Amino acid sequence: MGLEEAIESGKFIVTAEICPPKGTDISVFLSEAALLQAIVDAVNVTDCPRAMVRMSPLVLSSKLIKMNIDTIMHLTCRDRNRIAIQSDLLAAHALGIRNILAMSGDFTTMGDHPYAKPVFDLDSVQMLQVINKMNRGFDLMDNPLEGATSLCAGAVVNPGARPLGFTRIKFQKKIAAGARFIQTQAVYDTDLFNEFMDEFKSVNIPVIAGIIPLRSAKSAGFMIENIPGVKIPQTTVNRMESASEPITEGLKIAAETIERIRENCQGVHIMPIGKHEHTKRLLEMCSLL
Amino acid sequence: MIVTRSKSIEEILDQLDPIADLKICVVGCSLCAGKLKTGGEPEVKNMISQLQDNRMDVIDGVVLKHACSIESWESLIKEQPVISDAEVLLVMSCGIGVSLLGRICDKIVIPALDTVSLGAALNDEILLEMCSMCGQCTVGFFSGLCPKSGCPKSQLNGPCGGSNDGECEVRERKCIWTRIYEVMEAKNMLPVLNKILAPTEYNRGL
Incomplete structure (x- = not known):
């Protein structure tokens, strides 16, 4: 089932994320996709995450479409002005890509090209508006398109961000701007997540919670240090530190997290550190397969 | 300055x-x-x-x-x-x-x-990124504070996902959106923040 059908059906949505390669060898990317094909509704393809140069998600999303895997293509505002964004959206439609995750993007100085010019001509709310305008057959300046897009736009939110004040406002703006689904930053603190979701009970688009199974105590430390807005409770870090089989412990923690939030959200988005070798096992552990 | x-x-x-x-x-x-x-x-x-x-x-x-x-x-x-x-x-x-x-x-x-940077001198303190000369001033929606220059990602509609505990993920300072929220709240202007601002019209004054 593709993402749009999954949204329509109201089922509990499962998505997973793959990062394009840094280089021209796409064999690992394709084998990861093949692992996910039968177990998720759609595969996210990231757009130079952490501002590291990698292959364009446009090309790899198109490869997945050819493999009959529905994709959610990430598109950031970091590297493209409004002309390039619209051009890429038209190209995405032509390649059969139907789901776009609109996001600001990690800042340039975090990546491997710290002196790159940050673009940020549009912000994520404005990108969502552009997508919806193109779906109606017009570009940003109201010029008619020869053929409208039919893209399902999604947005991201960090339910762990505090204070909630402006996060709440921006979330509402994204919905008003036409977001049809939400994917979140990795959730570890389920109380923070549930508190956030309680605020948005009336929201009628699916919120798909981000899950990153920890691999070691060190990976928890890395995430806390390097991934903005990720909050991992000390008890979780302690469990990872004392675990004899840290990978299994990380999967258990992820499965428990899913159990504790599943009543409050409409899906989960698995984005492991490294490969998807354990994603199937995780989904089985929480009866999502 | x-x-x-x-x-x-x-x-x-x-x-x-x-x-x-x-x-x-x-x-x-x-x-x-x-x-x-x-x-x-x-x-x-x-x-x-x-x-x-x-x-x-x-x-x-x-x-x-x-x-x-x-x-x-x-x-x-x-x-x-x-x-x-x-x-x-x-x-x-x-x-x-x-x-x-x-x-x-x-x-x-x-x-x-x-x-x-276009900055300001406040007593002995030099404040950076006070204006980016974008050519379309929108600070009227933020009681004078400028998110286009104060936010490294030039966001116009609220903080990015990296705003963490009120701090900017890029620069070592308070997230401009935290500052804007506090100022607007203190001035009873919070509802103004719900407005979706359109993309900046660059070059219109040149």
Whole structure:
């Protein structure tokens, strides 16, 4: 089932994320996709995450479409002005890509090209508006398109961000701007997540919670240090530190997290550190397969 | 205030390398660069001695009142006659002063500073990124605070996902959106923040 059908059906949505390669060898990317094909509704393809140069998600999303895997293509505002964004959206439609995750993007100085010019001509709310305008057959300046897009736009939110004040406002703006689904930053603190979701009970688009199974105590430390807005409770870090089989412990923690939030959200988005070798096992552990 | 930073002596010498045998006059600016201690009298003197240590032919140094606002090249020479004897002006002002001198004189003009931000001086504190000169001022929706310049990602509709516990993920400072929320709340203006702002109209004033 593709993402749009999954949204329509109201089922509990499962998505997973793959990062394009840094280089021209796409064999690992394709084998990861093949692992996910039968177990998720759609595969996210990231757009130079952490501002590291990698292959364009446009090309790899198109490869997945050819493999009959529905994709959610990430598109950031970091590297493209409004002309390039619209051009890429038209190209995405032509390649059969139907789901776009609109996001600001990690800042340039975090990546491997710290002196790159940050673009940020549009912000994520404005990108969502552009997508919806193109779906109606017009570009940003109201010029008619020869053929409208039919893209399902999604947005991201960090339910762990505090204070909630402006996060709440921006979330509402994204919905008003036409977001049809939400994917979140990795959730570890389920109380923070549930508190956030309680605020948005009336929201009628699916919120798909981000899950990153920890691999070691060190990976928890890395995430806390390097991934903005990720909050991992000390008890979780302690469990990872004392675990004899840290990978299994990380999967258990992820499965428990899913159990504790599943009543409050409409899906989960698995984005492991490294490969998807354990994603199937995780989904089985929480009866999502 | 235009905020400048000193280039390294290596970068300055690299620029001077093709013209290393020409006579240099170091030109400071007492306005922003003087206040920021990047182009005032002490910095000009220091630059002269560094250039001399590197066997450059420095004839003198002068500090202009404001390198960004000059009546004419003739009036400048009248005020600072030593400049006319130089073949190269090494300018310790912001990029505007450098560009203006480059435009009005027949000397070779080389910058000694990098121009990094439009800032403000608050007592002894220098506040960076107060305006980005985007050409369409939207600070009326934020009671004077500017997210286009204060947010590294130039967001107009709220903080990015990296705003964490009120701090910016990029710069070591409070997230401008946290500041905006606090100010708008204190001034009973929170509902204004619900408005979705359209993309900036760049170039409309040029």
